[in-house]
Amino acid sequence: MNEAQVYAALTEVFHDVFDDETIALAPTMTAADIEGWDSTAHVALIVAAETRFGVRFRTSEFETLRNVGDFVRLIATKVAKG
Amino acid sequence: MEQLDWLPRHPDLRGAIAAARKLADAQDRLAAAIALAGHRRDFVATDQLARLADAAATVIGGLDRTACVQLTPVRVAVLASHTVDHLLPAARVAGLQRRLALATYVAPYGMLRQALLARASELAAFAPQFVVIASDANDAAFDVPIDTCEAAAEQAVGARVEELRALWRGARRHYSAQVIQQTFVAMVPPLFGSYEGLVPGAPTALLERLNNALRAAAREDGVLLLDLAWHARRSGTVFDPVRWHQAKQLVSPVFAPCYGDLLARVVAAAVGCSRKCLVLDLDNTLWGGVVGDDGPEGIQLGNGSPAGEAFLAFQRYAAQLARRGVVLAICSKNDPRLAEEVFSSHPEMALRCSDIACFVANWDDKATNLRRIARSLELGRDSFVFVDDNPVERDIVRRELPEVAVPELPDDVALYPAMLAAAGYFEPASFTREDAGRSRSYAANAERRSLQEGSTDIDGFLRSLDMKLVVTAVGSMQLQRAAQLINKSNQFNLTTRRYTEAQLADIAAQASSVALCLRLVDRFGDNGLIGVLIARPDADVAADELLIDSWLMSCRVLGRQVEVAALQVLAAEAARRGAAALVGEYRPTPRNALVADHYAKLGFEAIAVPATQSNGVTRWRYDIEAAPPLPHHIQLEVDA
Numbered sequence: 001m002n003e004a005q006v007y008a009a010l011t012e013v014f015h016d017v018f019d020d021e022t023i024a025l026a027p028t029m030t031a032a033d034i035e036g037w038d039s040t041a042h043v044a045l046i047v048a049a050e051t052r053f054g055v056r057f058r059t060s061e062f063e064t065l066r067n068v069g070d071f072v073r074l075i076a077t078k079v080a081k082g
Numbered sequence: 083m084e085q086l087d088w089l090p091r092h093p094d095l096r097g098a099i100a101a102a103r104k105l106a107d108a109q110d111r112l113a114a115a116i117a118l119a120g121h122r123r124d125f126v127a128t129d130q131l132a133r134l135a136d137a138a139a140t141v142i143g144g145l146d147r148t149a150c151v152q153l154t155p156v157r158v159a160v161l162a163s164h165t166v167d168h169l170l171p172a173a174r175v176a177g178l179q180r181r182l183a184l185a186t187y188v189a190p191y192g193m194l195r196q197a198l199l200a201r202a203s204e205l206a207a208f209a210p211q212f213v214v215i216a217s218d219a220n221d222a223a224f225d226v227p228i229d230t231c232e233a234a235a236e237q238a239v240g241a242r243v244e245e246l247r248a249l250w251r252g253a254r255r256h257y258s259a260q261v262i263q264q265t266f267v268a269m270v271p272p273l274f275g276s277y278e279g280l281v282p283g284a285p286t287a288l289l290e291r292l293n294n295a296l297r298a299a300a301r302e303d304g305v306l307l308l309d310l311a312w313h314a315r316r317s318g319t320v321f322d323p324v325r326w327h328q329a330k331q332l333v334s335p336v337f338a339p340c341y342g343d344l345l346a347r348v349v350a351a352a353v354g355c356s357r358k359c360l361v362l363d364l365d366n367t368l369w370g371g372v373v374g375d376d377g378p379e380g381i382q383l384g385n386g387s388p389a390g391e392a393f394l395a396f397q398r399y400a401a402q403l404a405r406r407g408v409v410l411a412i413c414s415k416n417d418p419r420l421a422e423e424v425f426s427s428h429p430e431m432a433l434r435c436s437d438i439a440c441f442v443a444n445w446d447d448k449a450t451n452l453r454r455i456a457r458s459l460e461l462g463r464d465s466f467v468f469v470d471d472n473p474v475e476r477d478i479v480r481r482e483l484p485e486v487a488v489p490e491l492p493d494d495v496a497l498y499p500a501m502l503a504a505a506g507y508f509e510p511a512s513f514t515r516e517d518a519g520r521s522r523s524y525a526a527n528a529e530r531r532s533l534q535e536g537s538t539d540i541d542g543f544l545r546s547l548d549m550k551l552v553v554t555a556v557g558s559m560q561l562q563r564a565a566q567l568i569n570k571s572n573q574f575n576l577t578t579r580r581y582t583e584a585q586l587a588d589i590a591a592q593a594s595s596v597a598l599c600l601r602l603v604d605r606f607g608d609n610g611l612i613g614v615l616i617a618r619p620d621a622d623v624a625a626d627e628l629l630i631d632s633w634l635m636s637c638r639v640l641g642r643q644v645e646v647a648a649l650q651v652l653a654a655e656a657a658r659r660g661a662a663a664l665v666g667e668y669r670p671t672p673r674n675a676l677v678a679d680h681y682a683k684l685g686f687e688a689i690a691v692p693a694t695q696s697n698g699v700t701r702w703r704y705d706i707e708a709a710p711p712l713p714h715h716i717q718l719e720v721d722a
Contacts (some may be wrong), residue, residue, distance in 0.1 A: 016130060
């Protein structure tokens with residue numbers, strides 16, 4: 001799965017978690033750019049992404065996620081490792 | 083389990099939710115959310131449904147103002163020592179599935195004790211009917227050394243339980259709320275392995291001791307349990323240390339749909355919305371094979387074959403459910419003679435004819451037969467759970483009778499008991515000796531009905547029953563059972579006012595009020611508590627009148643003049659308190675048309691309804707001195 005495919009699948013996750021099908025992800029996007037992206041939604045995003053991509057994030061990785069681009073790269077790396 | 087495996091799968095839940103969101107009418111959006119809530123769903127879909135319903139409810143002006151089905155409004159406050167915001171949408175969706183409009187309130191983080199030990203104005207304004215106390219193991223940390231002795235461990239646990247009891251009393255005193263206590267989930271794995279339970283001071287052993295002690299205390303204090311510890315031990319998805327460190331979530335979002343369901347089922351049980359009757363198919367459900375093809379001797383059942391043992395184990399589980407008060411019925415497309423022959427003469431059957439309150443085997447469709455069973459048992463179809471191995475039959479019943487719960491089943495009957503248990507349809511809010519005898523009482527009722535059919539002289543029939551009505555004041559002994567009846571009676575219920583045990587105790591304690599429990603004994607046995615009557619002074623009625631706040635009775639005693647005898651006692655008790663008249667009130671609901679003429683039949687006169695009342699409420703007056711007594715054939719024993 002390349003980064004573009006991760007973007008496509010992650011966009012669906014965002015649409016579902018925020019009930020907003022107009023969200024178009026960009027690498028520099030952060031919580032400030034999306035309405036409703038609070039701490040509860042953040043955990044929901046992480047867990048929904050874990051389920052969607054069949055991966056698990058480490059506790060130490062949460063603080064390295066500064067924006068959507070970080071999130072996508074981390075997922076892509078994990079998916080590649082299998 | 084975490085995705086509610088007993089619910090049917092929707093072919094495209096995501097698409098259906100998106101389509102529902104686009105419906106123009108808010109009532110339609112809410113109706114769609116309620117219908118979709120009955121499908122298997124993960125936490126993301128569950129959250130989506132909650133938002134769909136909440137947004138529609140905001141437009142309509144409240145979750146309980148639905149046009150499609152009537153939802154019972156219930157207010158639940160959650161006081162937690164951990165993050166619970168992600169769990170409440172799931173509770174609301176699970177509520178919708180049970181026809182409850184749950185309004186939820188979360189106290190500010192860490193305000194658990196403050197909000198219970200003193201009256202908190204924001205919480206008081208919410209006026210919770212239920213207060214869920216959700217503390218976690220860190221909040222309940224024990225300050226005892228690991229080599230502590232048994233007695234010291236017991237003492238430490240005792241002190242913690244007393245602290246919780248003070249919180250329970252606070253919830254009652256300040257908010258008159260029913261308490262639901264969440265048990266403590268272990269967040270740290272055992273230190274000693276299998277030896278853990280032998281070390282009184284080991285953390286997991288202490289926590290287990292605490293949970294056991296608080297279960298006993300809850301039973302004494304009338305507190306309900308959300309036994310999360312019990313579920314956590316069986317499902318590894320409840321507690322996830324990553325989520326705890328990340329967001330102080332004791333319950334992982336993955337488990338949220340199930341947590342919401344567990345909470346909603348406890349609340350539903352307390353307001354009388356649990357299921358009451360298990361309807362079973364026969365061929366390939368209670369035994370292997372088709373009795374019509376294989377003959378009674380050819381079916382797979384009982385010891386000797388693995389499949390036969392699995393069917394027997396399911397029968398035993400159903401029989402045990404009957405022992406605890408679940409009513410059993412049979413609904414099968416079968417030759418009735420052959421089907422009954424298996425029950426009466428197959429040596430391996432665990433279920434017997436006497437366990438079955440209503441036995442329907444014929445060639446009609448199952449929906450027709452389920453309607454028939456509901457009529458015969460005088461139970462609502464919304465109290466039914468229908469278990470059938472055949473997915474086609476399950477689908478048809480779901481479509482024809484959406485109010486009947488029809489669990490999805492694994493393709494191995496060995497897993498049926500676990501699935502039925504996981505679905506939690508029969509969650510009770512109390513368990514009394516009378517529950518244990520209920521199946522027998524349904525069977526006896528069938529006998530009474532057959533006696534009635536053989537008798538053309540109704541007075542002679544009623545006399546022959548040797549009935550005695552035992553009337554007592556609602557006191558601490560009857561409180562639990564009376565509250566249970568108040569909260570689950572729908573049909574013979576004039577006002578459908580629901581009260582918690584705490585509220586009922588308050589009402590019964592007023593010297594000017596009358597609160598009575600009715601038991602009926604006849605020659606077939608004790609029918610148990612069959613009615614509750616509450617009459618009290620009210621601003622809406624004259625000073626020398628009592629308003630009949632609640633009059634509800636079990637439908638099992640319909641047509642036996644119990645209401646006539648009960649009125650005689652009520653009038654005498656009201657007169658003893660100085661009242662000259664009783665004012666009756668009928669508040670119509672979708673379920674209580676049965677008693678629309680109740681007061682007219684008893685000789686009450688229709689009077690004007692106060693302007694504040696609406697929606698078809700009628701009022702009736704009964705002059706205690708002037709009204710002529712009506713005849714009945716019931717002996718009275720009054721101890722009020």
